[in-house]
């Protein structure tokens with residue numbers, strides 16, 4: 001069951017090409033039209049199949065390439081090239097309700113077309129995740145609302161109404177996109193939801209965060225089947241682009257009237273696995289600051305002692321920032337009570353400049369990825385960055401590619417009734433909970449920034465942190481236990497008595 005649940009939509013989202021093809025730049029509309037036309041041509045022109053078995057099994061010698069089209073709304077595809085003599089027509093195979101590019105490969109269609117001299121491309125058109133969720137909503141008897149927050153970016157909302165509509169609602173958030181894979185480093189196909197003999201389910205998204213999406217849905221299904229209803233409405237939101245910053249998803253969604261109409265009083269979102277017996281819950285996040293420092297100076301011949309070079313000044317800034325990094329690193333290492341999210345991290349991630357060995361460049365730049373702890377005074381910290389640039393000399397400036405300025409902390413004491421309800425479930429189930437600051441970013445930051453208390457929680461204990469890694473996997477027992485946990489959590493949260501904030 002678990003494999004089937006994951007298999008449904010693992011191939012939705014962003015796998016980076018294992019083999020990048022550049023021919024896919026034509027528009028989706030053109031592809032659709034071409035596909036329909038060529039399917040018709042094929043229907044008329046394809047010779048009879050010699051026997052059914054070759055259609056079903058395909059040719060093992062055919063290489064099926066996979067990748068993503070470039071651009072803002074990438075489309076996942078699988079492609080075969082003509083195995084022998086090429087024919088003039090090319091074939092585009094489109095996904096339907098039950099068919100995606102994987103199905104075309106499994107059936108042997110791609111391989112067969114390759115054998116017959118056709119170049120064939122099977123597309124997983126965007127929207128497969130949304131179609132899957134619509135289907136689930138139908139099965140579960142939930143309403144399904146689709147909000148296109150930016151062209152091609154849809155937030156899907158499944159709603160289980162509560163018995164007291166005057167109360168604020170519970171929002172269960174998850175994202176449907178995933179990060180790329182490097183298939184050659186995987187033990188199993190990362191989009192196959194392969195389960196090994198020990199019960200580990202391999203797949204991109206098993207930890208981040210298809211597991212949680214499915215656990216929400218399954219917990220709601222169980223509670224509904226058992227005939228429960230709760231005072232507060234439960235909304236499940238599925239957002240499209242968390243992995244690339246949420247700028248075309250949650251960041252826009254929280255500003256829309258459809259979001260305000262949800263009247264969310266409390267939200268759950270993603271967390272991280274915990275390798276120990278405990279579960280981790282995240283109550284805040286560090287602020288992401290991407291900073292580019294540009295240094296300008298006197299150019300000249302590489303053989304001379306030129307004064308005031310860009311490199312010397314950039315070196316000073318890099319030294320200041322790396323010294324700060326070391327201080328924070330030691331602060332973390334010397335205090336066993338501090339977790340990574342509680343200190344500020346920084347890494348030098350790009351160095352650019354120069355054109356030739358013997359030319360001193362007039363400009364050089366360095367890029368830094370800062371993750372600023374939520375208790376840092378951001379204004380003072382920015383002044384510190386400028387001071388490091390100024391101290392390096394004239395002509396050293398900085399600019400921000402990302403600068404989050406709204407860090408928020410969800411209280412984790414009894415002043416917060418949501419926390420009380422959440423943590424009591426863990427006490428009752430005799431499970432250990434460890435509260436931390438999320439070291440990176442999630443869409444929770446947008447929810448907290450508009451005043452909604454949010455906890456980041458993915459129910460994965462005894463599990464190594466493998467999100468974004470090769471061989472991302474989750475044990476089926478941990479996955480199933482997670483459903484049990486949500487089956488306890490949802491009634492507790494959806495039954496929190498009326499609060500002053502509800503009115």
Ligand SMILES: [Zn+2]
Nearest residue numbers: 208209242270
């Ligand atoms: Zn995630």
